[in-house]
Amino acid sequence: MPFLISPVLTPEVFTGRPQPTLATGDLLLRPWRAGDAPAVYEVFQDPVMHQWHARTAGSEEEVADWIRDWHQAWEEEREAQWAVVDADSDRLLGRVALREIRLGDGTAEVAYWTVPAARGRGVAARATTALARWALDEIGFHRLELLHAVRNEASCRVATRTGFALEGTKRSAILHPDGWHDMHLHARVRGV
Secondary structure (H helix, E strand, O other), rough: OOOOOOOOOOOOOOOOOOOEEEOOEEEEEEOOHHHHHHHHHOOOOOOOHHHHHHOOOOHHHHHHHHHHHHHHHOOOOEEEEEEEEOOOOOOOEEEEEEEEEEEOOOOEEEEEOHHHHOOOOOOHHHHHHHHHHHHHHHHHOEEEEEEEEEOOOOHHHHHHOOOEEEEEEEEEEEEEEEEEEEEEEEEEEEOO
16 A cells, blocks of 8 residues: 655665764764773663663674674664764774664654763764754654653753754653663754
């Protein structure tokens, strides 16, 4: 049965081209490298990560598998994951990603985290702004969503600072180790 509308983005918007490195001031958003596994493993030992994320890392080898999966997800246009690094030293500062990509609808979910030493320095906000600009203006996504636990005030500040308007609360939406969390839903729409 034919559709009455055309897809917003067509397949192969990512494949056939290498994942770009995005620059924003003193930060680079670059594709993950195998050598990043030890730093990612270390971040996932942080209690703050355990508070807001459902995933944990049991070993550097497990994280190396994640990195391989992130590269495969780019090729399959399911997700796009970037390491956020210091532009001069290449030191890992965080991660920013597009998840839940739906090309036909032109939508994706933005996700991020930062290493403990980078928190409170605007790293997540700057990386999210750069990613949103690329996704909306260069690639042509129509809508980007951002979800965070209602109690995660730092993440709410990042969403607000980066132009993601609060649209509402998804009640009891995500299960974390300490139970079900209500989630704030923020979004940015292209051209708005």
